[in-house]
Amino acid sequence: MTPDERLKGVHGALEHCLGPGRVATNRPLASLTTFNVGGPADLFFEPRSSDELVTALGLAHAHGVGVTMLGGGSNVLVADAGIRGLVLRPRGGHVEREGETRVRADAAVTINGLVRWLISHGLAGLEAWAGTPGTVGGGVYGNAHWAGRLLSDVVAGARLASVDGSVSDVAPQAMGFGYDRSRLQRTREVLLSALFVVAPGDPARLRETARASLAYRKRTQPLASPSAGCIFQNPAADVALPPGVPASAGALIDRAGLKGAAIGGAIVSPTHANFIVNAGTATAADIRALVEHCRRAVVQTSAVRLTEEIVYLGDFGPEAGGEGVDATD
Numbered sequence: 001m002t003p004d005e006r007l008k009g010v011h012g013a014l015e016h017c018l019g020p021g022r023v024a025t026n027r028p029l030a031s032l033t034t035f036n037v038g039g040p041a042d043l044f045f046e047p048r049s050s051d052e053l054v055t056a057l058g059l060a061h062a063h064g065v066g067v068t069m070l071g072g073g074s075n076v077l078v079a080d081a082g083i084r085g086l087v088l089r090p091r092g093g094h095v096e097r098e099g100e101t102r103v104r105a106d107a108a109v110t111i112n113g114l115v116r117w118l119i120s121h122g123l124a125g126l127e128a129w130a131g132t133p134g135t136v137g138g139g140v141y142g143n144a145h146w147a148g149r150l151l152s153d154v155v156a157g158a159r160l161a162s163v164d165g166s167v168s169d170v171a172p173q174a175m176g177f178g179y180d181r182s183r184l185q186r187t188r189e190v191l192l193s194a195l196f197v198v199a200p201g202d203p204a205r206l207r208e209t210a211r212a213s214l215a216y217r218k219r220t221q222p223l224a225s226p227s228a229g230c231i232f233q234n235p236a237a238d239v240a241l242p243p244g245v246p247a248s249a250g251a252l253i254d255r256a257g258l259k260g261a262a263i264g265g266a267i268v269s270p271t272h273a274n275f276i277v278n279a280g281t282a283t284a285a286d287i288r289a290l291v292e293h294c295r296r297a298v299v300q301t302s303a304v305r306l307t308e309e310i311v312y313l314g315d316f317g318p319e320a321g322g323e324g325v326d327a328t329d
Helices: 003-018 050-062 111-120 136-141 203-220 249-255 284-302
Strands: 023-028 040-045 067-069 076-078 083-088 095-097 102-106 155-161 167-170 190-197 266-268 276-278 311-313
Touching: 003 023, 003 040, 003 050, 003 083, 050 067, 050 083, 050 155, 050 190, 076 284, 095 111, 102 111, 111 136, 111 203, 136 190, 249 284, 266 284, 276 284
Parallel strands: 040 083, 067 083, 076 311
Antiparallel strands: 023 040, 095 102, 102 190, 155 167, 155 190, 266 276
16 A cells, blocks of 8 residues: 555544544644644644544544654744654643642643643643743653753643553553653653642742733843744753853853854844744754854864754754754654
């Protein structure tokens, strides 16, 4: 069976099981990413529940079609050539309490939406994460970090679907969490929902913490321009750094004199050197070329090799170079 025949097969099966007219072909993805760049998906479907997501995974697996997950579109760079196979972008989702100290959030829930829900219910635990882009699914996949904390610090469990659609509940100790890391990057499992640790809190104080976090982000990050968040991971604690330079990818890029550097429509932000912004005309190729330029310059000026925090999705071709690989988010 040819790739086109497999795509047609899963397209028909999805529409038969989940409703006609819900699967798009050659769907442009740029508007669904915070970089506002990237080509189309061969097939594109938005599951409205965990059950629909599991069904879509099972059908794609049965037809031999690869699946790429797209959450809130942050922390990813979609290739100009687009993404082959089926792209799933879960929508909706809900949050519910499970006892006094646990809250379960579906993967499609935005982190900001979860923060607002918790504050409105007088529950503490994630208020400092206000302003974090993306969804719960993407945050768990990449183990998002903020102000020295990892999202996994407040994760009490995860409900996962395997590539064939089978579902399991996994303890946090089995999630393979690390800095910018979870087992999902290795196993290709998909998060359906996550269980978070919470505690009673005063809504007024929780809102104050959330506002302070948002204000700090606005002062220090180029939030007015399209970007994907931080491009590189900060260096590990055992990496030798130049005297007086903090363990910060942004500081190392700044030391290389690259604030404001540009390739095509991609620019290293003058506000925060670990952000690359789209000036309005950038392509994914421009952005990736600038990522590589920053990496080489930091090696030359500080003898430190930076590793991407963003995830590359789709076919960048052999000429792209770099160390990124396609992965779900």
